[in-house]
Amino acid sequence: MFNSTTKIASALVGLFALAAPAFAQAPALTDLEAAGKVVFDEEIGCIECHGELAKGDVGIGPNIQGQTVEYIHLQMQTNEMMMFDATDQQLTAVEAYLAYLKANNP
Ligand code: HEC
Secondary structure: OOOHHHHHHHHHHHHHHHHHHHOOOOOOOOOOHHHHHHHHOOOOOOOHOOOOHHOOOOOOOOOOOOOOHHHHHHHHEEEEEHHHHHHHHHHHHHHHHHHHHHHOOO
């Protein structure tokens, strides 16, 4: 009896040790957020000017975490650095990814 309780306890400690680092990390991306990351990192490459995680730390564009489709659209019409084409689908995905970054600050 004592023995199996000890085994269960140590199994739980082991499980917690495995799970603990995961709690400290941001949650997994949803499909839409993951699609937005692909647009951000590769398809349009916002990352080049706004930096990894959209924090604006490359010295070109500002921090854009949490920015919306509407505001990105406005920038694409008015901002000379942002004269690229993007589909609504791409921007909706990027918006989700930027919201994720703002919420989780990974
Ligand atoms: C070629 C460089 C470049 C690329 C690529 C780029 N941006 Fe920008 N972006 C800028 C610069 C520079 C500014 C700031 C312009 C200013 O301050 O007038 C900006 C501003 C913005 C702003 C407004 C920020 C604010 O605080 O007003 C948003 C939103 C934005 N970008 C989103 C995006 C998204 C989303 C992408 C990818 C789909 C992207 N940008 C790709 C250079 C870029």
